[in-house]
Amino acid sequence: MNDLVSYVQNHIERGSCQCGKCFDAPAEPKQPTGHTADVVFFKVKVLNDPKADELKSLIASYPGVFTKTDLLDGKEHNYLEVGGWIGDQGLALMLMGLGELVGLWKLLTPRSVLGNELPDDLVQQMAGMGFVAIQSGNHVSELVEKLDHTPDYSDHYTNI
Numbered sequence: 001m002n003d004l005v006s007y008v009q010n011h012i013e014r015g016s017c018q019c020g021k022c023f024d025a026p027a028e029p030k031q032p033t034g035h036t037a038d039v040v041f042f043k044v045k046v047l048n049d050p051k052a053d054e055l056k057s058l059i060a061s062y063p064g065v066f067t068k069t070d071l072l073d074g075k076e077h078n079y080l081e082v083g084g085w086i087g088d089q090g091l092a093l094m095l096m097g098l099g100e101l102v103g104l105w106k107l108l109t110p111r112s113v114l115g116n117e118l119p120d121d122l123v124q125q126m127a128g129m130g131f132v133a134i135q136s137g138n139h140v141s142e143l144v145e146k147l148d149h150t151p152d153y154s155d156h157y158t159n160i
Ligand SMILES: [Zn+2]
Pocket: 017, 018, 019, 020, 021, 022, 025, 041
């Protein structure tokens, strides 16, 4: 088994899926309590003191199962895409919650983006369409830095 996969499994406790459609959902669904991340389908909580640096290097060396992607490039990556990369959507959501909890990226969910008052059925509907994503945080500052160093071509424009 790949190191990244076992790292995620060893450092995350996950709740049962709350989508209401999973045939194998338990009769009494349970979610972890305390300091958790909400990946909409379930909540996750860290176990065994995960480290951002360790997770980052495991991500960098992971080859990808069905697709290749760079989770830390500052772009949005949703769980469908991360699932194609890590090989399983449940595992993708666990990794996305883990990265949020160790500070590698921010979770973007219907409620984190549009507000807590969004009704449950709409949240689940949007999540089903792929609206659970991550975006790494340092991209904005890099972008601002790039903009600051963009040469000014304004005096090269001519009227045509
Ligand atoms: Zn489900």
